[in-house]
Every structure is written in C-alpha cells, then in structure tokens.
Amino acid sequence: xxxxxxxxxxxxGQYIPETLMNAIIELExxxxxxxxxxxxxRELTKLFNEYAGRPSxxxxxxxxxxxxxxxxxxxxxxxxxxxxxxxxxxxxxQSLLAKKMGKTRLIAETGAGQHGVATxxxxxxxxxxxxxxxxxxxxxxxxxxxxxxxxxxAEVIPVESGTATLKDAVSEAMREWTSRIDDTHYCLGSVxxxxxxxxxxxxxxxxxxxxxxEQMMEKEGRLPDAVIACVGGGSNAIGSFYHFIDxxxxxxxxxxxxxxGIDTFETAATVNTGRLGIFHGMKSYFCQDKYGQIAPxxxxxxxxxYPGVGPEHAYLHDIGRAEYVPVTDExxxxxxxxxxxxxxxxxxxxxxxxxxxAIKEAPKMDKDKILVITISGRGDKxxxxxxxxxxxxxxx
Numbered sequence: 001x002x003x004x005x006x007x008x009x010x011x012x013g014q015y016i017p018e019t020l021m022n023a024i025i026e027l028e029x030x031x032x033x034x035x036x037x038x039x040x041x042r043e044l045t046k047l048f049n050e051y052a053g054r055p056s057x058x059x060x061x062x063x064x065x066x067x068x069x070x071x072x073x074x075x076x077x078x079x080x081x082x083x084x085x086x087x088x089x090x091x092x093x094q095s096l097l098a099k100k101m102g103k104t105r106l107i108a109e110t111g112a113g114q115h116g117v118a119t120x121x122x123x124x125x126x127x128x129x130x131x132x133x134x135x136x137x138x139x140x141x142x143x144x145x146x147x148x149x150x151x152x153x154a155e156v157i158p159v160e161s162g163t164a165t166l167k168d169a170v171s172e173a174m175r176e177w178t179s180r181i182d183d184t185h186y187c188l189g190s191v192x193x194x195x196x197x198x199x200x201x202x203x204x205x206x207x208x209x210x211x212x213x214e215q216m217m218e219k220e221g222r223l224p225d226a227v228i229a230c231v232g233g234g235s236n237a238i239g240s241f242y243h244f245i246d247x248x249x250x251x252x253x254x255x256x257x258x259x260x261g262i263d264t265f266e267t268a269a270t271v272n273t274g275r276l277g278i279f280h281g282m283k284s285y286f287c288q289d290k291y292g293q294i295a296p297x298x299x300x301x302x303x304x305x306y307p308g309v310g311p312e313h314a315y316l317h318d319i320g321r322a323e324y325v326p327v328t329d330e331x332x333x334x335x336x337x338x339x340x341x342x343x344x345x346x347x348x349x350x351x352x353x354x355x356x357x358a359i360k361e362a363p364k365m366d367k368d369k370i371l372v373i374t375i376s377g378r379g380d381k382x383x384x385x386x387x388x389x390x391x392x393x394x395x396x
Contacts, residue, residue, distance in 0.1 A: 006195020007283075009318055011311035014194040016281045020174070023181040028196040030101045035203065040100065047092045051125070052082045054089075054207065058215035058372070064342050071225065071365035073358065075345065076212055076374045078236065085348065085377030086205065086236045087118040091187060093204035095122035098185035105129040105184045109173040111138055111166035111232070112303030112350060113145025114377055115189030120154035122187075130154035133172040135165040138302045144381055163296045166232075166306045170280055190233025191310035194281030198310050205239025212372055213243050220370060226251035226361070229374040230353040231324065232268070232304035234313045236376035241322060251323065253361075254313060255353040257299035258326035268297035270309040271317050271324035279307075284314045300329040300389060303350040303377075331356040333389055336379060348377030349386065 006012050014024060034040040048054040057077040065073045078086040095106060106123045109132070110116030116132040123130035132149055136158040139146050149156050162168040170193075177186040191198045191205070209227070216224055227244060229237035231254035244250040256269035267273055267287070274285035279294055287295040287307040299305045309324075316322035332349055335356035340346045347355055351374070358373045365371065379386075387394045 006199065008312045008315035011282070011284045011314040012195055012198060013283050014281060015278050015283065016194045017178065019178045023177065024194060024196070026101070030097060031196055031200055034097055034100055040096065044093055044096055047096065048089065048207065052088050052092060053080060055211045055215070056080050058212060058219065060219070061343050064339070065362070067342060068359060068362045070363040070367065071369040071371040072367070073362055074216070074224070074370065074372045076208060076240065076372055078208065079345070079347065079351070079375045079378040083114065083118045083121050084380070085114040085118070086208065086239065087115040087189060088121065089207060089239070090189065090201050090204040090235060091115070091118040091122045094185065094187045094200065095126055095128070098187070099126055101185065103128070103183055103185040105131070106187050107131045107133070107173050107176055107184055108187045108189060109166065109169035110134050110189065111169065111305055112301065112348070113138070113142040113149065113381060114303065114348070116149050116154070116156070117145055117152070119187050120149040120152035123154060124152050131176070132156050133159050133169040133176070135163070135169050136160045137164040138166065138169070141302050141385055142381055166302065167294065174280070190235040191238045191312060192233040192280060192282060192284070192308060198282070198312055201235050202238045202242060202312060205235050206242040208236065208239035208374065209241060209243035212240065216370070216372070223247055223250055224370040224372045225249070225365065226253060227372045227374070228253045228255065228354045228358050228361070230255045230304060230350045230376060231309060231313060232257065232306045232350065233308070234310040236374055238310060238312055240374040241316070245321060252316070252321065253357065254322055254324045255327045255357045256324055257301050257304035257353060258328045259298040259300070261328055262326045265295070266298040267326070268299040268305050268307065269326040270307065271313070272326045274308070282311050284308055284311045300332065300385065301349045301353065303348070304353065325357055327353040327356045329389070333386055335359055336382070336386055340379070345375065346379035347375050348379050349382040351376045352379070
C-alpha cells in the first residue's frame with residue numbers, strides 16, 4: 001500500500017520546512033523501533049484494555065435493523081471509550097511513544113474538541129505539559145470540551161487566523177512545533193500531515209477493524225458486507241477499514257460532510273469536490289478556490305470541518321477500493337435524532353453522518369446482508385449545537 005517514501009500512490013510525502021525535518025526523522029526512527037518492541041506493545045495493550053476500555057462493543061442494533069427493513073445493522077461503539085471517542089486510541093499510542101522518546105510536552109490541534117480532550121487526558125496520565133490549539137469558532141461551538149481540556153490541566157489557545165476552525169488550528173500547532181522541537185511532541189489527531197503521521201495514526205486506530213473482524217466472526221461467523229464511517233481527515237474511517245482492505249467482498253464507505261450541499265461553497269466534502277494539492281505537509285485532495293488556494297469549508301460538525309483528506313483515503317478512492325459519499329447537515333441532524341430515539345444511543349454529529357448514509361443504504365440491502373457503522377464518538381458535546389440548529393437555545 002505505502003512505499004518507503006511515505007506515499008500512498010501519488011499521495012502523502014513530506015512537504016515540510018527544513019526546521020521540522022530533524023523532528024520528523026527522529027519520530028519515524030523511534031516509531032519504527034517501538035512498533036515492534038514487545039515491551040512497548042505490552043504497555044500499550046494494557047492502556048487500551050485497562051484505561052481506555054477496549055475492546056469496544058460491537059452492538060446489534062435490532063430496532064434500527066427492523067425499522068429500516070433491510071440489512072442487519074451492527075454499531076461499533078467507539079463512543080464507549082474513555083473520553084467518549086476513538087481519539088484516545090491514537091493519543092495513548094503517540095503519548096507512550098513521546099514518553100519513550102524523552103519528550104515532556106504534548107501539543108495538539110482539535111476541531112470538535114475530542115482529540116484535544118484525549119490529548120489532555122493522556123498528558124495528565126503521563127505527567128506531561130499539554131497545549132491544545134483550537135479554532136476560535138470551534139471554542140464557541142464546543143465550549144464544554146474547552147472546559148474539559150482546561151479541567152484536565154491543558155492550556156487551550158484559541159486560534160483567530162483564517163476561518164478560525166480546524167485547518168487553522170493544525171497550522172498553528174505545526175508552527176509551535178517548529179519553535180520547540182527538543183521537549184515537544186506534536187500529537188497529530190488524524191491520518192494526515194507529513195509522513196510518518198498518516199501511518200502512525202492509522203496503525204494505532206487499526207485496532208478498530210481488527211476488533212470488528214474478530215467480533216463479527218464470533219457473532220455471525222462471517223465478514224460484514226459493508227463498513228461505514230464518517231471521514232474528515234479520516235482516522236476513525238481508516239481504523240475501521242484497514243483490516244478489510246484486502247477483503248474485496250466488504251464495501252468500505254466513507255461519509256464526508258457535505259454541509260449545505262456539494263453544489264454550494266458551504267461544504268467540506270473533499271473527495272467529492274476537491275482537487276489534488278499540497279497542504280499541511282502532504283499531497284492529497286483539498287477543497288480549493290479557482291486560484292488553487294485552500295478554500296474555506298463548512299460543516300455543522302467541527303470535527304469534519306477540514307478542507308483535506310488523509311493520503312491513504314485519497315489513494316483508496318483513486319483505486320476504487322473505498323467509496324466516499326457526501327452527507328448534508330440536515331441528513332446528519334436527522335440521523336442524530338433518529339439513532340437517539342430508536343436505539344437510545346446519542347452519536348457524535350460526526351458519526352451521525354455515517355448513520356445517515358446507513359439509513360439510506362440498509363433498506364436497499366437484503367435481510368441476510370450485514371452492515372457495520374462505526375459510532376466514532378458520543379453526542380453529548382453536540383446537543384447544544386443541534387438544539388440551536390433546530391431553533392432552540394438550551395442555555396437561555
């Protein structure tokens with residue numbers, strides 16, 4: 001899949017300033033050593049099992065399956081992880097790696113706040129300093145998560161440049177890393193950025209598909225027919241897809257944030273509307289204006305509000321192995337409400353994009369087919385925003 005230069009087909013690479021090259025080389029060498037180290041893997045497995053609460057449940061959504069009247073639907077419950085999303089998996093892996101490398105300070109970017117909360121949590125656990133960069137716009141949308149990060153001891157820095165959202169938080173975190181390499185590890189939250197980040201994050205998140213495969217064989221004695229996950233940068237999706245890539249019978253479906261529609265400028269559906277470009281240290285698909293500048297993007301979901309997609313997703317799209325479909329705000333909000341009322345599970349608005357597509361797709365499938373939806377996070381953080389979307393201010 002990936003060649004030795006950190007490329008997935010034409011995507012990926014290391015488009016970074018010279019000042020970051022030593023840090024990237026140090027990180028790659030350390031990762032290549034520790035990923036095969038039995039002591040490192042023993043510690044990480046213990047953290048996953050005893051701290052994060054893995055393996056996460058694969059839950060048969062019986063009411064939803066019967067209501068939609070098609071495929072049998074299972075939910076991969078990443079919302080049940082400690083800190084309420086899949087983000088903790090990658091963060092525990094990177095934080096343990098940073099500790100082994102002798103780093104004492106973690107920095108991170110965050111959109112919906114879940115990666116920031118996970119990084120602040122790991123920093124508290126490992127006794128490390130923590131600074132999180134978050135777009136000013138997102139600090140308003142996700143005020144609860146800002147409080148949680150500060151409660152955990154992290155410094156949260158609102159970023160006011162650009163559109164004051166996730167892409168600007170990434171830019172600021174990279175800038176900060178350049179100025180303080182010696183004691184700092186940049187805990188990047190998705191399968192994006194310069195090599196080796198897309199590979200490191202994917203390898204840690206791949207536990208999701210490893211578990212789905214094992215749990216599905218145990219429950220059904222066979223593989224699912226489709227796996228559906230939401231895609232921003234794409235960490236929960238690549239984690240859900242990875243161990244199925246060679247299983248051609250399994251459809252892999254990534255759900256992008258279409259915002260107000262892919263025929264508008266208010267969208268974040270990169271694969272559906274973007275073009276090849278270079279940004280944040282990688283070559284991939286990005287939403288761009290007619291001059292090739294990174295375009296402002298929009299989604300009700302702060303976590304999917306990013307103008308690019310990870311290079312491995314771009315490659316899976318190019319070779320036709322995975323499908324990337326757009327889901328609008330309205331569809332996601334309806335799915336958010338539907339799953340809450342039907343199964344008593346309030347999904348993150350990011351995850352609701354995957355639920356929305358499953359609601360359309362499941363009825364078209366035969367009853368003997370099996371669909372897995374990754375519920376990448378819990379929706380408590382989104383309740384105020386969804387209430388506002390429906391015209392109600394719950395904090396009045």
